[in-house]
Every structure is written in structure tokens, then in C-alpha cells.
Amino acid sequence: MSKFTLNIVVGLTLLMFTFSSCKKEKFGPQCKNCEENAIFPSIQNDVIIVNEGNFGFGNATLTLYNSTNRNVHHGIFQQANNYPLGDVAQSAYYFNEKIAVVVNNSNKIEIIDKADFTSIATITGFDSPRYFLPINLSTAYVSNLFSNKINIVNLINNTISGSITTNSNWTEEMLIYNDTAYVCDMSNNKLILINTTNHQIIANISVGIQPNSLVLDKNNNIWILCDGGFNEANAQLIKFNPTLRTIEQTLAFGNINHSPSDLIIDNSKENLYFINNHIFKMNINDTSLPTSNWVSNNGEVFYSLGIHPITQEIYVADAKDFVQNSTISVYKNNQQLSHQFQSGINSGYILFLP
Amino acid sequence: MKLISVIFTLFIVQNTFGQLLNDTIKFEPFVIEELAVSATYKTTNLDAVTTKSVENLAQLLQENSTVFIKSYGSGSLASVSFRGTGAGHTRVLWNGISLNSPMNGQIDFSLYPTPFFDKVELHYGASGLIDGNGALGGSVNLQNSLPNFNDSTKSAKLNYNYSIGSFNKQIHSGKVAYLGTKKWFYETRILHSEAENDLVYYNFAKKENPEERLQNAALKQYGFQQAIYKKIKNQTIGMRFWYFNSDRNLPSTMLVEKNDETQQDESFRLLINTTGFKNKISYKISSALIHDKLTYNNKLIDINSKNNSLLIDNHADINYFINDKITFLNKINIRHEQAKADGYNSEHKRFNNSWLTGFSGNLKRLNWTVFNRMTVVDDYFKPLAPSISLGYQLPKLEDVTLKVAAGINHNYPTFNDLYWTPGGNSDLKPEEAKMSEAGIKYHKAFGKTTIATENTFFFAHVSNWILWQPSAGNIWSPTNLKKVENKGFESTLTIKYKLNKVDLSIRGNYAYTISKNIDLPKNTDDALYKQLIYVPQHQFNANAKLTYKNTSLSYGYYYTGLRYISTDNNWYLPANYISNISLSQDIKLKTTSFNLRFQVNNLFNQTYQSIAWRPMPLRNYMLTLAFKL
Numbered sequence: 003m004s005k006f007t008l009n010i011v012v013g014l015t016l017l018m019f020t021f022s023s024c025k026k027e028k029f030g031p032q033c034k035n036c037e038e039n040a041i042f043p044s045i046q047n048d049v050i051i052v053n054e055g056n057f058g059f060g061n062a063t064l065t066l067y068n069s070t071n072r073n074v075h076h077g078i079f080q081q082a083n084n085y086p087l088g089d090v091a092q093s094a095y096y097f098n099e100k101i102a103v104v105v106n107n108s109n110k111i112e113i114i115d116k117a118d119f120t121s122i123a124t125i126t127g128f129d130s131p132r133y134f135l136p137i138n139l140s141t142a143y144v145s146n147l148f149s150n151k152i153n154i155v156n157l158i159n160n161t162i163s164g165s166i167t168t169n170s171n172w173t174e175e176m177l178i179y180n181d182t183a184y185v186c187d188m189s190n191n192k193l194i195l196i197n198t199t200n201h202q203i204i205a206n207i208s209v210g211i212q213p214n215s216l217v218l219d220k221n222n223n224i225w226i227l228c229d230g231g232f233n234e235a236n237a238q239l240i241k242f243n244p245t246l247r248t249i250e251q252t253l254a255f256g257n258i259n260h261s262p263s264d265l266i267i268d269n270s271k272e273n274l275y276f277i278n279n280h281i282f283k284m285n286i287n288d289t290s291l292p293t294s295n296w297v298s299n300n301g302e303v304f305y306s307l308g309i310h311p312i313t314q315e316i317y318v319a320d321a322k323d324f325v326q327n328s329t330i331s332v333y334k335n336n337q338q339l340s341h342q343f344q345s346g347i348n349s350g351y352i353l354f355l356p
Numbered sequence: 357m358k359l360i361s362v363i364f365t366l367f368i369v370q371n372t373f374g375q376l377l378n379d380t381i382k383f384e385p386f387v388i389e390e391l392a393v394s395a396t397y398k399t400t401n402l403d404a405v406t407t408k409s410v411e412n413l414a415q416l417l418q419e420n421s422t423v424f425i426k427s428y429g430s431g432s433l434a435s436v437s438f439r440g441t442g443a444g445h446t447r448v449l450w451n452g453i454s455l456n457s458p459m460n461g462q463i464d465f466s467l468y469p470t471p472f473f474d475k476v477e478l479h480y481g482a483s484g485l486i487d488g489n490g491a492l493g494g495s496v497n498l499q500n501s502l503p504n505f506n507d508s509t510k511s512a513k514l515n516y517n518y519s520i521g522s523f524n525k526q527i528h529s530g531k532v533a534y535l536g537t538k539k540w541f542y543e544t545r546i547l548h549s550e551a552e553n554d555l556v557y558y559n560f561a562k563k564e565n566p567e568e569r570l571q572n573a574a575l576k577q578y579g580f581q582q583a584i585y586k587k588i589k590n591q592t593i594g595m596r597f598w599y600f601n602s603d604r605n606l607p608s609t610m611l612v613e614k615n616d617e618t619q620q621d622e623s624f625r626l627l628i629n630t631t632g633f634k635n636k637i638s639y640k641i642s643s644a645l646i647h648d649k650l651t652y653n654n655k656l657i658d659i660n661s662k663n664n665s666l667l668i669d670n671h672a673d674i675n676y677f678i679n680d681k682i683t684f685l686n687k688i689n690i691r692h693e694q695a696k697a698d699g700y701n702s703e704h705k706r707f708n709n710s711w712l713t714g715f716s717g718n719l720k721r722l723n724w725t726v727f728n729r730m731t732v733v734d735d736y737f738k739p740l741a742p743s744i745s746l747g748y749q750l751p752k753l754e755d756v757t758l759k760v761a762a763g764i765n766h767n768y769p770t771f772n773d774l775y776w777t778p779g780g781n782s783d784l785k786p787e788e789a790k791m792s793e794a795g796i797k798y799h800k801a802f803g804k805t806t807i808a809t810e811n812t813f814f815f816a817h818v819s820n821w822i823l824w825q826p827s828a829g830n831i832w833s834p835t836n837l838k839k840v841e842n843k844g845f846e847s848t849l850t851i852k853y854k855l856n857k858v859d860l861s862i863r864g865n866y867a868y869t870i871s872k873n874i875d876l877p878k879n880t881d882d883a884l885y886k887q888l889i890y891v892p893q894h895q896f897n898a899n900a901k902l903t904y905k906n907t908s909l910s911y912g913y914y915y916t917g918l919r920y921i922s923t924d925n926n927w928y929l930p931a932n933y934i935s936n937i938s939l940s941q942d943i944k945l946k947t948t949s950f951n952l953r954f955q956v957n958n959l960f961n962q963t964y965q966s967i968a969w970r971p972m973p974l975r976n977y978m979l980t981l982a983f984k985l
Contacts, residue, residue, distance in 0.1 A: 028930040029558075029560050029930070029963050029964070029965070030560045030561070030610075030929070030965055030968065030969060031921055031927055031928070031929055031965075031968045031969070032927065032928055032929070032930060033926060033927050034925075034926050034927070034928070035926055058609055058968075058969075059921060059927075059968045059969070060561060060609055060610070060611040060968055060969040061921070061922070061927055061968070083563070084563070085560070085561055085562055085563050085565075086560075086561050086611065088561070088611045089609060089611040089612055089969075107611070107612055108611045108612055108613065109612070109613050109614060110613065121563075124563075126613055129656070130657070148656065148657040148658070232778050232831065233778075301878055303826065321826075322878070322881055322882065322883075323823075323825060323876075323881060323883055323923055324825070324826060325883070325889065325922055325923040326881075326882050326883055326922050326923045326924035326926070327882065327922070327924055327926055347922060347927075
């Protein structure tokens, strides 16, 4: 009896000990490789990888990369600000020594300081923001999913100051040329032209099914990549003349299953790159789509594409199973793999800092 | 490490007593219905008393077993997994009828309030094959007790419970049972519960971690269950109808500012069965109709999605007692599954039929069961899914039983896997689990103390594991390309001590689970040989209950080890350890009795998350008044 009681007491005491002796409290998701040492601001930190994370998991992060010494810092937003970036980081834009990070499912945009990545402002009130485009020093446009609005953001006091109502339910990538903003309208298969002086819609130009990305070339033509939807139509690459507002060339992809994305252009504004399972490269003077890939995916899942403005190296993310850290591969101009580094979960956007 | 030492100490307690005292072997009376799962497999039984002290099935399993509960928060979706498998590998049966949705193969455990059943039995690993196909981890059996027609003490019984708790929670439940003349039995159960669930939490996702109140989390559930049974000689015949309705708002994670999501669930379940025995044959024939409706609404993005499923399930379990040593087992299951969802191009139907045959018996000190389940699901035909289990009572140490079991089970692709548009893959193969376990069971009563312990090692290999991954054009699509190895150790220990008017009972459960990818589509994948996400390696819970006369004090401690939330194991949720305490007072009058119970949950006010960025309640309270006539 006494031995029994003793054992019970010892057992229960140890039990109590288990919950009272835990050292440092940690709450919520923890990231092992998100370094705890301070990030030293450096002008050589020239690449930011925007990692979406998983929908609902709140594990969106920013990876900082130095292309000279190849140092990688993970989870820099959390480090600099002591709170997580949010749920599903979609894109980022550099302007005026600041970086705007669009956090889609958190319905916010974090404006962070380029020097130390601390948050200058958190702009809230969006519907499902996708991309950010400054149209002048004091104003920016924000495209949205599940909304017919393009938000107008006041960059002086960092608030939403108004909106432009479109017919669209999903606006995607945008670019500005002269006094006009060109917006991809994914839901109506249009290119929306907006006068950036009075924020009025000038025109809705029909393009291919689901225009997702666009770039401006050296001849001041706009190239628009349309993914074709889910087996709806063949994907198209369209050359649009913004001066005449006419489509000058339409190149259709041969296979209905093809769903190209991530159209980018190099520094000379002459060579286009995009992902269509593999990486493809095409000159702006070409009159047909490339027949063979520039870099094969070799079983990887290419998820985003970027081109370094100075080294002209191509950065491509492999999202793997989408529930683990992506690997970024850096390819030289001669198609040779230069090196690789690890970033965060679902690296969906690659931003190069000047 | 600390946890291990606790377990170790508990074993010392057990071993010391094993040597000190001696007692006779307890004889378990033979009950026909209980023959379903041989004691040679690992099972856990949760009786009516345990069942009544919690709100729903998720909480019941959380507090009394080491199966893993993944909960989105108070009143929100909760799924259960056994031994490192997925939520779709857990079968849930109601009086023998599988309730799993043919659409996603899963069950939301928050939709099963405990007043609707009397007992819960957990079947682990290979034993789940007895309940049907698909239980690659195990199965949860909800049972309604059959009336005791020989009970002549009281013909009418009334129970009523009222609970009031934090977050504006109010639960009413009641049961009326009447045992009429000529062996008729009527029973009605009702439930109504609501909660605002507007719990307060610290938002670690925001600057300065502000205190916030959870928005859009209100919940309302109601339902009733009606049973009518009649006994004719050695046969019982009757029906049970169960209606259940749940309407809830779905709260967002801490990182999302706005949301307006709701979910309505409605279930109609009708069961007709007859049980009995004649000569050397015992039988149980049942027919059930299960209709589930789920409506999801998201006003912000204008989504209204309706899902309907219908199951017609027929069982004939016939056992033939060849002699007092061998029983012939025979179970036939004819099941029709049908579902319609906005994600399908059309309504889908299929048969899911199987036939189990086997033998169970004993040979001196050896108990054995061997059987095979043959299955036909649509075009899939699996003639072989065998299972065997042996239990051997040691000759000199009769309190000790050694047990081994092994078996194969298949889980068939769900309608979502096969037909979801876009992405569904009609070429999928069934998932296959090869399971084995070995354990030691010890039970001894000596004097005023009873000790029972069971320790089991398990090993399982799941191949053709269905994995949804993005394919061409970023369309998510399922494939059979994953192989997983699960292994681990489960231990339970119960100590009961009685002295005059004092009753002390202590129960501890521990599980160690390693669940790893051993083959993936790409072997350069960093998920290879890593622990699966949301599978804790360590889980431990303990309950101590001290009763003096009509007063009892209970203390529960629940530890969940860290869970990885990315497949490369770079992200994880830290371990959490929650304590609950309750004080209960019985007041017995002549014909009526009352019970007043006060419970404090999360006694030490721990901040924790069961799922990333879903806040769980801090310290909260519940007062329950029960009335019995």
C-alpha cells in the first residue's frame, strides 16, 4: 500500500514536472531554417524570392539572396518585424527604396523598407490582391481576384483612396507605358486600358483566353501571354501595339494541354522567356513560337521565372510537392546550370533589387 | 526525454505490483455481439460513463486514446488518424454501418455529439478489416446498447442534461427510454446545442500580438434519435432513426482579415436490424440508409457548393459455433454508394461489396482468429485481404497474454479522387496496407488494487498511397505514387484502487509514431524519409479520478508532441500540453438523482494551435446539471 502510494506520487510529480519545466515558449508555426541572426543590410542583397506558402498555413516568407557571395537568408520579414508575413504572398514590387509585398489571402500589402526590411506600413482592405503597380510617386494600382475593382492606393499616407470598377472578376498582371496602364483581365479575356491621369477605362481589348502576364519590348510593343484556361482553348502569345491599339501578331500553342505562364523579358528588351512546363526563349522578331525548350525541367515543377537585370542569369523555382521548400536554379546565358539555392515554400515570384 | 521517464515510472509501478501480489483470473462472460473483434487484436473500449463526460467524439478520443485528432478549433472540423495514416484511412461505423463519405472518405468528428451513442470501440491496424475495407489505420465503432429486456426494475427512464459554458455555449440533451409489456422497447434521444465560440486569443500573426476575439465562429447543432425494438424469443428486431443538423460559421485563420463562410450539414440515418441466435448459429442482419447533405457558402467570393451522398448498406453477419472451440465467421456486406457534388460532371454511383469468411477459436491457452475479406468495388476486385491474430496466455504467468496480429486491407479511391473536375484520375488503384503488431497484455486484480496494461509494437507499410499533386498546367491531380512506412509503440496503463469509500483510478496512454515517406514520384524530393505532416511522434495523456462517496475530482493531462507542417520537416507546430480538471457531485434522492459537474478546461491557460494559425481556447469553464428519473 505504502509503496503503491509512493509510486503514484512519484508518477504524478513527474507528470506535473513535464508541463512546468518547459523552457522557452513557442507559439504557432516555427520555421527551422529561418535564421535568428540579424540580417545585415547590404547593397549586394539583390534578389528577393517571394514564397507563397500554403493556402491557410500562413507560411508565406521572403528569402533574401546575395548573387555575389551567394548568401541566403530565410524568413527575413518575420526576422525584421517579429510577426509573420501572412497567408499566400503573391507578388512584390520595388519602388522608391521601398518594396511592396502583396499578401493575397491576408488581403493586405506590406510596404517594407529596402534597407532593413522593416514594415513601413500595412495597407489593408483589399478583396484578394494580386499585383501592385505604382503609376506615379504618390499613387499605385492593385489588381484583385474575386472583385471587379482595381484599387487605387495613396502612397503618401498608405491607404486605399479609391477604386476603378471593371467588368472583370479577376485582374492579374499590369504594366504602365506612357499615361496608360495595361491590365490583364483573366475573367473576360481582355486587356484593360486605363488612363492613369483620370483613372478612367479607355478600352477593353479582346485577347486570348486568360491573359496572365505581359511585358513591354524595345519597340514599345506589349507581349501578352494567355494560358488558354483549363482545356478551354489553345494558349496564345500576343504582340500588341499600344499606339495603334491593335494586335500585330498572335502565336498559338499547338497543344490544348499547354498552359504557359511567367512571361518575362531581358534587359535589352529583345528576348522573351516563359514557362511552359520547361523554360522557353524567343526573340521579339521571331514570327513563330520556339519549337524546342531552352532549359528542360528534368522532372522539376517550374513555378516562377526571373531574369537578373545585370548578370542576365535566369532564375527558376522548383516547387517540388508544393508542401516543402522550393529550390531556385540559376542558369547562365548559355543554358548551363550555374548553381542552386533553397528558398521557402512555393516560390511564386522573384524580385530583383537595383 | 521527460515524457519517457514518466512512462518508465508508470511501468515500475506496474512491475512492482506484479511481483507482490496474486489473484485469480477474471472470467469474461460470453457475449454474442462482442464476438465481432477478437480480443487478440488491439482495441480500446470507451464505456458509457467515459462517453458521457465529453461533448463530442473528437473530444472523447482526444482525452481517452492516442489516435491523433486534427481540430480546426472549438466546434470546427476535426479529423482522426490512427498510427500515422491519413484521415481518410479511419473508418467510422454506427452499429456496424460505415458512415464515411463516399466523396472524400472522411468523417467530421465534431458532428458526432456523445448523447447519440453509448459505447465507442476503437479497432487498431489489422483488426479494422473486420469492420470493412478502407481502415488502413483503424476504425471507430459507435454503438447503441441493445435494451436489456430482462430488466424488470423500472419500465421508464428519463435523463436530462444541461450544460452552460464559456463562449456562450449551451447544450441541452435528453433521453427517454421505455420498456413496455410484451417486450417492446422505445427510446428517444434529443440534442440541442449552440455556441458563439468567440474565444479570446493573442494574435501572434500581428505586430505587438494584440488580444483578439475570434469572429464568425458561431455554431448550432440539433438532432434526435428514435429507436423501437421488440424481443421475440431469442430474436430482437427493431429500428433506429437518427436525424442531425449542424449550422456553423467557419472562422478564418489569424492571418486573414475578412471572411464570411458558412457550412450546413444535415444527415438522415435509418437502421433496421435483427439479431438473435438459434441452435448453434448467431446472426445479425442489418439494413441502413444514410443520406448526408453538405452546403458550403462563401459570400465574399460568391461560392455556394452543394454536396449530397446516399449510402444503402446491408449486412448479414452469421456465425456458426462448430463446437465450443471453433466458430465459423461469415459476414456479407452489400453496399451502394452514390454522390453528387458541384465538382463532378454528373452523379456517381458504385457498389462496394465484400464477403468475410474465417474461423475463430481457442486451443488450450491459445486464442486465434483467421479470416479473409473478398471485395468488389465497381471494377476493382480484390479476392485476398487476409488477417490473422493469435493471443497466448502464459502458462506460469496467467495474467500475461502475448499477442500478435497481421493483415492486409485496401482503401478504394473516393469519388473525389476519381471524378473531381478538373484533376480526378479514373485510373487510380486502391491503396494497400500491410499491417502487423505484437504486444503484451497484463491484467491483475489483487486486493484493493487492479492493474491493467497493454503494450503494442506496430509496423505497417502503405503502398499506392493516393497523393494529390499539381500536374501539367498546375491542375491538382491524384496519383498512386507514394509509399509510406508506419511504425511505433502504444502503451496503456490503468490502475484502480479502492479503500472504503475512496476510489482512485489512474489511466495513462502513450503512443510513439514514426510515419515516413519511403518512395515518392521523385526521389530527389526533400520529403523522402521524412515524417509525414501532422503526425506527432509523441502523444501522451493521463487521467486521474478520485471519488469519495458521491463526490469526485478528475484531472486530465494531454500532451501532443511537435507536428511537422511541411513535408521537408522544415516547418513545425510546437508541442502542447493541456490540463483539464473537474469536480462532480451526485445528489441521490429516492427515485431521482442529480449530478452537478464543474469543469475547467485548459487549466494552465496554455496558448496552442492544433492546426497552423487556428486559435484554440484558453482557460474556459463548463457547468453541467444532469437529472435522472
